[in-house]
Amino acid sequence: MTVVVLGLTVTSSWGNGHATTYRALLKGMAARGHRIRFLEHDKPWYAAHRDLPRPDYCDVTLYDGLDELAERHAALVRDADLVIVGSYVPDGVEVARWVQATAEGVTAFYDIDTPVTLAKLERGEHEYVSPEVIPGFDLYLSFTGGPTLERLERAYGARRARVLYCSVDPEGYYPELGPVRWDLGYLGTYSPDRQPTLDRLLIQPARAWERGGFIVAGPQYPADIDWPANVERVEHLPPAEHRRFYNAQRFTLNVTRTDMIAAGWSPSVRLFEAAACGVPIISDPWDGLGTVFEPEREILITSDPETVQRWLRDTTAGHARAIGRAARKRVMASHTGWRRAAELEGYVAEVRGMAVLAVSGG
CATH class of the missing domain: 3.40.50.2000 (Glycogen Phosphorylase B;)
Known part of the structure; x- marks a missing residue:
């Protein structure tokens, strides 16, 4: 055509x-x-x-x-x-x-x-x-x-x-060996309706676990946000650097817009990018997410900061890799x-x- x-x-x-x-x-x-x-x-x-x-x-x-x-x-x-x-x-x-x-x-x-x-x-x-x-x-x-x-x-x-x-473009997103720099990361432009969830699922766990490493990448965040000392900030991360960013995390966070939570069945491109890299994803819940990835086997879903802390501290490396591999398999079959x-x-x-x-x- x-x-x-x-x-x-x-x-x-x-x-x-x-x-x-x-x-x-x-x-x-x-x-x-x-x-x-x-x-x-x-x-x-x-x-x-x-x-x-x-x-x-x-x-x-x-x-x-x-x-x-x-x-x-x-x-x-x-x-x-x-x-x-x-x-x-x-x-x-x-x-x-x-x-x-x-x-x-x-x-x-x-x-x-x-x-x-x-x-x-x-x-x-x-x-x-x-x-x-x-x-x-x-x-x-x-x-x-x-x-x-x-x-x-x-x-x-x-x-x-x-x-x-x-x-996702599988030629741009795939697992690669390299040092893991952060326990949990997030990639996304600032949005007022997403910020409370980012506060709950990343900033609160960062405050509670000072030894952990965290990062938030994306533009337009207000200057008055009180970032914990163990949360790094990157203003803009071009797509050419996304793969390296995801592969340097033990877990990555997905946060969904309020309107998309209300509608359900609205996966973001970040979900597919991270999964293609084989990085286990922690996501806030919304209707239809279970039709995209199988909960617990291909993705971790919660709205509770204490649960995020437990996953970050207690999940074995082998279990995390298994979740990431399963999500990548789903993406390669259904979401390229x-x-x-x-x-x-x-x-x-x-x-x-x-x-x-x-x-x-x-």
């Missing part, structure tokens, strides 16, 4: 989880023989932090606004087999209308922020998608599975709401970019099959 993606960013991983999601998926699609063009609105905050300006698995074109998009890329969008518009694309509603009016192939909205999107829609906020444009897409690809898919179809008229979780690309192909084939039936009168 010829695929055009209008996404928030693929060139910069700074302060967002979109870039790594697109990179794994598009690399998987390219490996399966698809030709991809990524159209990215040129924004100064990403221009200053571009860690992958020219991916080798897709062509990237930067544009300055809607007028340039329509003037320069109408034929590209018109002739593509599949056109994907992502969440948080600047002027997303107008971009969606233009794509739906221009594209002659299959169109899809890829919501990398589904619970956040639904919360915005309920408040009447149409920053990047609106109830009016949702039914105009052939596919609504959702970061969230479970009951949310039915809700998208029933409440917002999505034609086909299908889950398309994030994924190649696997996600195959799932997307199936959804596109579904749309095309329905179109053939409609034309034939079946």
